[in-house]
Amino acid sequence: MRKNRRRHVNAKVLSPAVVGMSVLIVTLTLIYCCLDSKCNQLGQEIRKHEQCFEALEDERVREEARWNDKRTPEKLTQAMLSHGLEMDYPAPDQMVRIGAAGEPLPGQISLAKFRKERASAERVAQKIRQ
Amino acid sequence: MHERGILIRAWLVSAVFFLCFARLGFKLAYLQLSNHSKVTGREYKRTLLGLRGRIFDRNGNQHPMALSLPARQFFIDPKSVKKEHDIKDISKVVADSLGLAESDVLAQFMRKDSRYIPIARSTDDRVYETLSDKNLVSGLGAEDITIRHYPQGRRMAHVLGFVNNMGLGGAGIEQQFNRYLTGTQGMIEGEKDAWRSEIFSRRSIHVPAIAGADIYLTLDHNIQYAVEQALQEVVEKFDAAGGWVIVQEIKTGAILAMASNPDFEPENYTDASLDVWRNNAVAIVYEPGSIMKAVTVAAVLNERLVTPETVMDAGEGMWFYAGKPLRDHVRGRITISTALKKSSNIVCAKLGLMLGNKRLEGYLRAFNFGAQLGIDLPGEERGILARAKDWDKLKPTRIPIGQGVAVTGLQMINAYSTLANGGVMMRPYVVDKIVSPSGEVVLKNKPKVLGRPVRPEVARAVCEMLVGVTEGGGTGRRAAVPGYSIAGKTGTAQKAVPGGYSSTDYYASFVGFVPGSAPVFSVLVSVERPRPQHMGGYVAAPVFAKIAAATARYLEVPPDLLSEDQTDIARQ
Numbered sequence: 001m002r003k004n005r006r007r008h009v010n011a012k013v014l015s016p017a018v019v020g021m022s023v024l025i026v027t028l029t030l031i032y033c034c035l036d037s038k039c040n041q042l043g044q045e046i047r048k049h050e051q052c053f054e055a056l057e058d059e060r061v062r063e064e065a066r067w068n069d070k071r072t073p074e075k076l077t078q079a080m081l082s083h084g085l086e087m088d089y090p091a092p093d094q095m096v097r098i099g100a101a102g103e104p105l106p107g108q109i110s111l112a113k114f115r116k117e118r119a120s121a122e123r124v125a126q127k128i129r130q
Numbered sequence: 131m132h133e134r135g136i137l138i139r140a141w142l143v144s145a146v147f148f149l150c151f152a153r154l155g156f157k158l159a160y161l162q163l164s165n166h167s168k169v170t171g172r173e174y175k176r177t178l179l180g181l182r183g184r185i186f187d188r189n190g191n192q193h194p195m196a197l198s199l200p201a202r203q204f205f206i207d208p209k210s211v212k213k214e215h216d217i218k219d220i221s222k223v224v225a226d227s228l229g230l231a232e233s234d235v236l237a238q239f240m241r242k243d244s245r246y247i248p249i250a251r252s253t254d255d256r257v258y259e260t261l262s263d264k265n266l267v268s269g270l271g272a273e274d275i276t277i278r279h280y281p282q283g284r285r286m287a288h289v290l291g292f293v294n295n296m297g298l299g300g301a302g303i304e305q306q307f308n309r310y311l312t313g314t315q316g317m318i319e320g321e322k323d324a325w326r327s328e329i330f331s332r333r334s335i336h337v338p339a340i341a342g343a344d345i346y347l348t349l350d351h352n353i354q355y356a357v358e359q360a361l362q363e364v365v366e367k368f369d370a371a372g373g374w375v376i377v378q379e380i381k382t383g384a385i386l387a388m389a390s391n392p393d394f395e396p397e398n399y400t401d402a403s404l405d406v407w408r409n410n411a412v413a414i415v416y417e418p419g420s421i422m423k424a425v426t427v428a429a430v431l432n433e434r435l436v437t438p439e440t441v442m443d444a445g446e447g448m449w450f451y452a453g454k455p456l457r458d459h460v461r462g463r464i465t466i467s468t469a470l471k472k473s474s475n476i477v478c479a480k481l482g483l484m485l486g487n488k489r490l491e492g493y494l495r496a497f498n499f500g501a502q503l504g505i506d507l508p509g510e511e512r513g514i515l516a517r518a519k520d521w522d523k524l525k526p527t528r529i530p531i532g533q534g535v536a537v538t539g540l541q542m543i544n545a546y547s548t549l550a551n552g553g554v555m556m557r558p559y560v561v562d563k564i565v566s567p568s569g570e571v572v573l574k575n576k577p578k579v580l581g582r583p584v585r586p587e588v589a590r591a592v593c594e595m596l597v598g599v600t601e602g603g604g605t606g607r608r609a610a611v612p613g614y615s616i617a618g619k620t621g622t623a624q625k626a627v628p629g630g631y632s633s634t635d636y637y638a639s640f641v642g643f644v645p646g647s648a649p650v651f652s653v654l655v656s657v658e659r660p661r662p663q664h665m666g667g668y669v670a671a672p673v674f675a676k677i678a679a680a681t682a683r684y685l686e687v688p689p690d691l692l693s694e695d696q697t698d699i700a701r702q
Binding site: 036 | 181193194197199200253254255279281282283285327328329330331333351352355612613614680683684686688689
């Protein structure tokens with residue numbers, strides 16, 4: 001048969017200051033743990049971004065090199081030849097240099113040739129008119 | 131008694147537990163307070179590669195001539211091949227990915243003597259991804275490296291040089307400016323986790339890598355292309371042992387192109403011999419032959435001993451002096467102008483005697499023969515010019531025609547550039563500027579005057595005389611370029627051999643500048659041992675014409691040569 005006994009509890013009521021301090025410590029610890037975890041998470045993300053940046057930077061350098069490889073005068077000439085284009089710089093009598101004022105610069109073969117041809121064309125036209 | 135025994139045992143057990151926990155406590159404290167990452171093997175250390183600086187041509191950063199690329203060095207570790215993998219299958223995958231012969235790769239996998247057998251380098255990420263598949267490949271490792279890449283292959287090989295396996299410049303600009311080009315390594319130190327990845331929050335040191343400085347050359351890759359093509363053609367056409375070409379800007383002394391043949395691939399420099407690495411344009415000395423006559427004529431004009439119209443006797447094709455004959459293809463009484471135009475040996479030898487040993491040596495030294503010009507390239511030779519007091523009786527008749535004196539191609543073109551520049555000698559240089567990764571100009575080369583060996587009016591007179599060389603009746607007619615007046619001089623020199631001169635081997639040269647009336651650039655072409663033709667006017671002059679035409683058009687040099695009727699029309 002169970003006896004009804006009055007339970008005696010030996011307990012002390014802590015002062016509010018101690019409780020407050022304990023709660024504060026626990027709260028701060030929890031906040032610290034959360035922040036630490038978050039920082040670690042961010043750190044890992046930064047590290048991943050760093051790695052990604054390095055990889056992309058390396059790839060950019062390599063891609064630039066591949067592009068440069070294709071732009072050498074030799075490769076450009078070959079590429080043009082493969083399309084049947086053989087190009088060279090124009091001959092001196094094919095170039096007319098224009099000054100800042102928009103007038104052709106004097107003393108050029110091309111200009112001399114042009115004026116000569118124009119003069120002869122004008123002479124022919126004059127003869128026809130006559 | 132029994133209780134006492136129990137008590138002792140309890141104390142003993144407690145003591146043991148205490149000692150164990152105390153040791154554990156000490157250990158924990160030690161690990162936490164001391165450098166725990168090192169103690170536990172969790173230290174993370176990574177070196178960051180500082181890329182070597184780039185080398186550009188004069189067109190800015192659009193055309194890198196040399197640059198460093200991040201790459202991977204693949205190596206075989208035969209002992210790491212997994213049992214479930216067949217080395218034949220692995221060899222096939224590796225060979226296909228890296229472009230190697232399957233049998234060669236298989237042979238490396240069969241080796242038992244090493245756990246590190248480098249097989250290939252690759253800059254391709256896709257190759258790395260394929261070969262990193264552990265289900266497919268084992269026994270293959272990769273390490274991060276940087277490789278020096280030359281996008282234009284052999285172009286400017288002798289000027290650029292190469293980088294050796296130690297990462298140091300071994301020749302050319304790579305050697306001369308190694309300290310500027312070398313990057314500074316960085317480092318990361320911290321801790322790693324169980325997966326060997328770095329724990330970012332435990333990073334203690336992060337020193338970023340610093341790339342090397344970039345070098346901007348005065349050379350132009352388009353002119354260099356034209357030069358190297360023309361040189362290769364002439365070497366093949368005349369079965370020559372080699373040759374060298376220099377293109378120089380007259381006003382500044384900057385080198386626009388410099389080529390030497392045979393050449394090499396800077397990336398695979400070990401495939402070529404030491405002789406091929408040598409930049410012959412600055413490092414080989416040779417007797418220049420008749421191209422020296424312009425310097426002789428400039429000296430006598432400067433001393434006011436003669437004028438271009440002074441008449442001298444070239445004799446009948448043979449002239450004896452000091453008991454030795456001097457042959458000449460020019461005969462009769464001719465002016466100094468004609469002597470230069472037709473390249474008379476006898477008249478020029480007489481001019482040498484007229485000057486006298488001391489003055490002749492003085493002028494040669496004033497034109498910087500026998501001394502380095504101070505170009506910013508390694509291996510520049512001084513040439514050979516003995517002191518006048520040591521000359522024998524024959525020397526003053528032979529040096530004026532380019533015998534008994536050894537020069538470099540660079541000295542010769544610089545002498546002509548001096549004449550073209552109104553008698554002002556500039557220092558030749560190939561580096562325009564050096565720029566740090568932050569954009570700061572670390573070094574800037576400015577044109578530097580080395581001297582004024584002759585008066586401006588003398589230089590002008592010699593230039594006018596040299597224009598005659600490429601006109602009708604001159605020895606350099608094949609150097610003519612339509613639309614431009616060309617001033618220059620041919621040279622054919624016997625190759626010096628022990629005990630005298632070779633009767634079969636020659637140096638064929640042409641040096642001149644464009645346009646003759648207002649020079650912008652000069653070109654030197656020298657071909658070593660051309661066969662069967664060996665005359666400078668036949669072998670080197672057409673190469674000069676080809677290079678001069680391409681360069682003049684590329685640099686947009688206005689043509690100065692108009693026929694009379696065209697001149698009249700242009701004046702209208």
